[in-house]
Amino acid sequence: MITNTKIINYISNRDWIFVSESEKFYYYAAPEFLGFEEQYLLPIPKKSSTVDYNNFLIKTISILSEIYDISVDEIEVIIEEDNAVFSIRIYDDLTNDGKIGFNRFEELIDGIKDLLIDAATFAITPNILTKNKPAEAFRYLNYCKFLQTEVGSFIARIELPSDKIIKEQELFQDEIRAYDINSKLISILSYVKRSVFDSDQEFNETYLEENQHRINLNILKDIEKIYEKTESRNIEFNFSNIYESVKISTENIYNEKLIKLSNLIQNIDESLNEENHVTITGRITNLKSNDPESNSNEISFNSLLDEKPIKVKAKLSRIQYQQAVDAHKGKKNIQITGIIRKMKTQYKFLDIYNFTIQ
Numbered sequence: 001m002i003t004n005t006k007i008i009n010y011i012s013n014r015d016w017i018f019v020s021e022s023e024k025f026y027y028y029a030a031p032e033f034l035g036f037e038e039q040y041l042l043p044i045p046k047k048s049s050t051v052d053y054n055n056f057l058i059k060t061i062s063i064l065s066e067i068y069d070i071s072v073d074e075i076e077v078i079i080e081e082d083n084a085v086f087s088i089r090i091y092d093d094l095t096n097d098g099k100i101g102f103n104r105f106e107e108l109i110d111g112i113k114d115l116l117i118d119a120a121t122f123a124i125t126p127n128i129l130t131k132n133k134p135a136e137a138f139r140y141l142n143y144c145k146f147l148q149t150e151v152g153s154f155i156a157r158i159e160l161p162s163d164k165i166i167k168e169q170e171l172f173q174d175e176i177r178a179y180d181i182n183s184k185l186i187s188i189l190s191y192v193k194r195s196v197f198d199s200d201q202e203f204n205e206t207y208l209e210e211n212q213h214r215i216n217l218n219i220l221k222d223i224e225k226i227y228e229k230t231e232s233r234n235i236e237f238n239f240s241n242i243y244e245s246v247k248i249s250t251e252n253i254y255n256e257k258l259i260k261l262s263n264l265i266q267n268i269d270e271s272l273n274e275e276n277h278v279t280i281t282g283r284i285t286n287l288k289s290n291d292p293e294s295n296s297n298e299i300s301f302n303s304l305l306d307e308k309p310i311k312v313k314a315k316l317s318r319i320q321y322q323q324a325v326d327a328h329k330g331k332k333n334i335q336i337t338g339i340i341r342k343m344k345t346q347y348k349f350l351d352i353y354n355f356t357i358q
Contacts, residue, residue, distance in 0.1 A: 002057050002080045004044050006242075010079050011064070013243045016042065024050065034067060073147065074240070077159050084160040084182050084241035088112065090232045091153035100154040107229035108156060111222060116141055116158075118218040119185040124167055124176055126295070126315075127339075127351040128208075129217045129272055136167040140181055162241060174295065174318065179241070186239045188219050189248050196264055197250055197257040203264045205344060208271060212348075213296060213315075217268050224261050227253055271341065272350075279337040280305060281358060282312065284328040289321060297321035300346075301334065311346040314338075320355045333358040 008026070012018075015031035025043040030036050042063065045056040061079070065072045074085050088108070090100065100108070120137035121130045143161035161178035169175040191214045201207060208215065227235065233254040239246045250257075282303030289297040295317045303312055314336055316324055327334050338352040 002061065002076065003048070004046065004057065006079045006082075007044055007057070007060055007064075010075075010242055011042065014245070021046065025056075030067070068245070070240070071148075074157065077147070078240055078242055081159075082242060083162050084179070084239060085147070085157060086160050086182070086185070087155050087157040087236075087238040088226075089153050089155045089236040089238070090230060091234050091236070092232065095154040098154060104230045105154075108226065111226035111229060112156065112158065113141065114225070115185070115219065115222040116144060116160075118216065118222050119188070120166065120181045122188075122216040122219060123181040123184040125351070126213070126216075128212055128215050128268065129339075129350060134167075136176065140164075140166045140178060143178065182239070182241070186237075186246055186248075188214065188216065189223070189237050190246075192220070192223055192261065193248050193250055196261050197253060199260075203267045205271065208268065209343060209348070215268065217265065217272070220261065220265050220268070224258065224265060227258050227261075276340050277338070278305065278340050279335065279354075280312065280340075281333050281335045283331070283333055284324060285311075287321075287325060287328060292321055292325075293318055297324075299324050299334075305340075305347070312336075312340070312349070313346060314349040314352060316352070316355065320352075323355070323357055327357045 004026070008028070011028055015033075016028040017031075018026065019029045019041065020027045024046055026046055027041045027043055030040040030042065034040075042060065043056070044060055045053050047053060061072055061075050065075050068075075070085075077083050077085055090104075090108070094101070117133055117137045117140075118130070120140040121133050124134055124136055140161070143164050145159040147157040147159055160182050162182065164178045165175060166178055166181065167176035191211075195201065195211070195214075226232070231254060234251045235253065236250070237248040239248075280303040282301040284299050284301045286300040287297075288299070297316045297318070297320075298313060299316060299321070300311065300313050303310055324334060326332075335354075335356045335358055336349060336352055337354040339350045340347050341350050
């Protein structure tokens with residue numbers, strides 16, 4: 001149900017400012033970046049008990065639809081249902097009339113499906129490579145719904161859940177909600193545009209180590225697949241929820257810039273060929289965390305692998321990090337089982353299956 005409170009929440013998160021009120025309306029001023037020549041005031045009805053309250057709400061939604069150039073049903077998904085909308089726009093000479101070839105459409109749908117599943121998997125298990133897709137990733141996919149497409153290019157629009165619990169809290173992992181997955185998806189798409197397509201960086205071992213928290217091989221391959229299989233040079237990704245709207249425009253990608261993404265994928269594939277499944281024990285030498293309550297905490301410890309001394313780094317969850325702090329204070333050993341990879345001067349865990357204090 002749409003209410004004036006929900007509309008006010010939507011526009012306030014987009015920098016509209018409350019300026020005055022009358023007996024029937026609140027008045028909010030549009031932000032300057034929307035380009036109105038004079039100050040534009042949007043009236044929002046105050047009292048739900050009035051006869052024309054719902055009619056004014058409908059009119060307000062229609063005005064916002066025109067201002068932000070999005071459909072009324074998209075605004076309703078965001079404001080009324082408190083969900084998000086993710087769209088992928090393919091624009092070229094073959095899609096100007098809003099139509100797309102069947103094979104292209106089929107490849108796009110398959111690519112979107114894989115992208116959503118792997119984004120959910122990465123949010124649940126934040127590793128550079130995830131070989132198994134958890135049941136919760138498919139639960140997230142089941143909450144997603146296709147919306148009516150738009151004309152003027154081909155635009156596939158998907159309603160994404162926002163507040164649904166996708167994975168319950170466990171001993172070593174916080175609860176995962178749909179908005180965590182949505183944020184991860186947009187974060188990776190932004191990273192690919194900014195740090196891959198629009199960058200001339202060399203994707204060496206140092207780069208992979210510094211960007212490990214942003215990189216998931218499965219998702220990178222999904223993005224590559226969408227461009228390759230649909231043969232699209234220009235794709236625009238849009239995301240909108242009650243709090244924000246994000247546009248990620250990529251142009252002239254097919255062939256030239258896509259090679260950069262392919263090179264990154266190849267380098268990751270090659271580096272992962274050196275991985276091993278191990279169980280090792282050691283004493284912590286360093287603890288590193290900007291926010292111990294997050295799931296991005298790091299430890300360093302010394303151990304033995306094949307009877308040779310090695311230095312190891314591991315990324316831990318909030319609860320695991322708290323245990324590691326206790327082990328370090330008590331001068332106790334820790335034991336980790338997982339996938340490890342050899343770097344230049346040390347080893348690094350890519351995936352942790354078990355973490356215990358000895």
